[in-house]
Amino acid sequence: MERRKFIKNLGLGAAATIGVPYLLPSGRLFAATGSRKANHVVFCLFAGGVRNLEAVHKIDGNLMPYMLKGNENVSSDIISGINFVPPNTGVTLQEQGTLYKEFRMKYGPTGHYGGHATALTGVYTGDNLNINSNPQYPTIFELYRKHNSPTMSAKNAWWVSNALGPYTHLNFSSSIGYGADYGANYIQPASIISQEGYENLGNSKVYSSNEESKISSLKGFCDAHFTQQFSGIANSITNTEDDKKEMENFINQAFIDASNGMFNNPWNLNAGIYNNDMTTVNFAEKIIEEFKPELLVVNMQDLDIGHSDFTQYVNNLQKADYALSHLWNTIQNTQGMANDTILIAVPEHGRNEFGNGLYDAYGREAVDHTNDDMSREIFSLILGPSGVVVQDQVFSQEKGESIDIVPTIANILGFDNDIPTGILQGNVLTDSFY
Amino acid sequence: MKKLIFLLSVILLFSCKKEKKVTYHINDVNIEQNAANKDHLKSTTEFISIAYSDIFGTVISSAKLGELTETYKSFGDKILIEEMVIKNFLNELSIQIPSIDRTSESTINTFVNDTYKKLFNRTPDEYELWFVTDMIQKDNDLNSELIYFSLMTANEYRYY
Numbered sequence: 001m002e003r004r005k006f007i008k009n010l011g012l013g014a015a016a017t018i019g020v021p022y023l024l025p026s027g028r029l030f031a032a033t034g035s036r037k038a039n040h041v042v043f044c045l046f047a048g049g050v051r052n053l054e055a056v057h058k059i060d061g062n063l064m065p066y067m068l069k070g071n072e073n074v075s076s077d078i079i080s081g082i083n084f085v086p087p088n089t090g091v092t093l094q095e096q097g098t099l100y101k102e103f104r105m106k107y108g109p110t111g112h113y114g115g116h117a118t119a120l121t122g123v124y125t126g127d128n129l130n131i132n133s134n135p136q137y138p139t140i141f142e143l144y145r146k147h148n149s150p151t152m153s154a155k156n157a158w159w160v161s162n163a164l165g166p167y168t169h170l171n172f173s174s175s176i177g178y179g180a181d182y183g184a185n186y187i188q189p190a191s192i193i194s195q196e197g198y199e200n201l202g203n204s205k206v207y208s209s210n211e212e213s214k215i216s217s218l219k220g221f222c223d224a225h226f227t228q229q230f231s232g233i234a235n236s237i238t239n240t241e242d243d244k245k246e247m248e249n250f251i252n253q254a255f256i257d258a259s260n261g262m263f264n265n266p267w268n269l270n271a272g273i274y275n276n277d278m279t280t281v282n283f284a285e286k287i288i289e290e291f292k293p294e295l296l297v298v299n300m301q302d303l304d305i306g307h308s309d310f311t312q313y314v315n316n317l318q319k320a321d322y323a324l325s326h327l328w329n330t331i332q333n334t335q336g337m338a339n340d341t342i343l344i345a346v347p348e349h350g351r352n353e354f355g356n357g358l359y360d361a362y363g364r365e366a367v368d369h370t371n372d373d374m375s376r377e378i379f380s381l382i383l384g385p386s387g388v389v390v391q392d393q394v395f396s397q398e399k400g401e402s403i404d405i406v407p408t409i410a411n412i413l414g415f416d417n418d419i420p421t422g423i424l425q426g427n428v429l430t431d432s433f434y
Numbered sequence: 435m436k437k438l439i440f441l442l443s444v445i446l447l448f449s450c451k452k453e454k455k456v457t458y459h460i461n462d463v464n465i466e467q468n469a470a471n472k473d474h475l476k477s478t479t480e481f482i483s484i485a486y487s488d489i490f491g492t493v494i495s496s497a498k499l500g501e502l503t504e505t506y507k508s509f510g511d512k513i514l515i516e517e518m519v520i521k522n523f524l525n526e527l528s529i530q531i532p533s534i535d536r537t538s539e540s541t542i543n544t545f546v547n548d549t550y551k552k553l554f555n556r557t558p559d560e561y562e563l564w565f566v567t568d569m570i571q572k573d574n575d576l577n578s579e580l581i582y583f584s585l586m587t588a589n590e591y592r593y594y
Binding site for chain 2: 183184186210239244
């Protein structure tokens with residue numbers, strides 16, 4: 001080959017190497033710059049307001065036997081008010097990871113939305129937080145979708161919430177440059193998988209592929225005539241057509257399962273034991289099994305009954321503990337997620353040191369959460385593969401805070417260095433990892 | 435003098451001509467929304483209640499609207515949920531969607547015009563009218579329900 005021609009070819013080859021983005025085997029156009037600790041993160045907001053006293057300090061006995069080691073008896077005065085889940089006969093969760101007993105939500109109002117927003121944005125909220133609007137700073141979903149794999153479809157990021165209200169706003173922020181385009185697929189199972197949900201969605205007309213083709217042609221024609229004005233759907237994330245179809249089938253299958261009674265007692269417990277936290281986690285497990293998302297956040301909220309009924313709060317604490325353990329077991333039994341997932345569990349905030357004057361049938365006083373020091377005391381549990389997450393490690397001194405969760409998730413998924421400087425305030429919880 | 439009298443007579447004769455009465459008629463014009471002017475996204479309740487009216491020909495009850503709004507809020511992909519809601523509406527026995535009279539091109543034109551007016555609040559332009567009419571003429575299986583679903587899930591339907 002002539003030297004000039006060779007150099008020319010080499011030059012073109014080099015140019016092509018530089019100019020064409022690196023196409024990963026997974027189909028991603030770009031890769032995050034950091035290495036990953038695991039390919040999946042499940043973040044469980046163990047929320048509703050959990051006081052460390054009843055949780056990791058076990059003042060009323062070990063109410064979280066699936067998470068915490070120890071056989072401390074539950075206080076006798078409330079024992080008859082608790083509908084106990086089956087006892088744990090296996091290894092506790094704390095033995096499968098790192099437990100921060102004295103985690104903190106250091107600043108901002110200790111309200112549910114503020115606590116959730118802080119945990120999901122990595123930024124403390126101010127007192128002027130509007131619970132009826134999207135958070136001000138990018139959520140972990142937006143950071144993941146924008147800085148990790150821009151072409152990654154939305155079905156890799158899920159936000160599964162126990163309730164509607166302000167939680168519907170947490171899948172994306174109002175931050176410029178982020179927003180709905182980078183949001184997660186949000187779902188509130190209790191509204192979808194319900195009689196009303198079935199009546200509104202479960203009796204859908206089913207179109208053949210031939211009919212869908214006609215619909216697509218005519219719809220496409222109409223959309224082509226309406227391109228200039230179209231500026232997206234407000235407050236909506238967008239899935240690809242294929243993913244949308246997959247999700248529609250998933251929801252329709254859930255309706256079929258529900259009508260066949262498969263949601264009545266999914267975990268083979270006493271049927272009356274289920275609360276909304278367990279139902280929500282069960283649905284999150286369905287998503288894990290179906291979509292194997294890289295990032296899924298699920299919250300619990302039934303502990304908030306602590307405002308009016310302390311014993312029910314304790315009852316729901318041991319159910320939340322069971323649900324978290326069930327979630328972890330499902331992850332470990334799901335091909336593609338097992339041994340490649342890190343699970344993080346953190347309450348959004350604690351509860352006050354002193355009661356609010358409301359006593360339940362067992363003589364226990366209810367507790368609110370109104371910014372006192374104890375309402376800022378929480379715990380954090382990080383579980384993962386034994387070669388990645390430090391096993392059976394407990395930090396009993398104050399270490400870590402709510403705003404550290406987002407950078408830690410970003411670090412696990414290898415894109416923490418791709419997030420623009422100044423957005424996040426917290427630190428990676430490096431002590432949890434080898 | 436004679437000349438002056440003649441000149442005044444001529445001026446008088448032509449200057450006092452009776453003015454002709456002219457009446458200008460204004461034709462009736464339908465003022466309808468042009469697609470180019472739609473820049474308001476329907477709210478959740480507007481979308482649901484308008485879709486319900488368009489399919490059932492009646493006003494949605496506040497209870498049903500409340501239920502549907504909750505269902506709508508419980509999923510992040512609004513486009514998917516809108517499609518599912520409309521599919522669900524279309525599977526009801528009480529839907530009030532006109533069938534297509536395929537007797538002639540003119541009757542199909544009428545259906546297309548009526549459908550655009552009802553769903554998009556405007557008449558189709560010449561190309562739209564031809565295109566949709568042609569689709570219907572060429573495909574006997576393209577029924578009014580499929581056309582309603584296509585238009586109601588099109589982006590223009592989300593705006594007003």
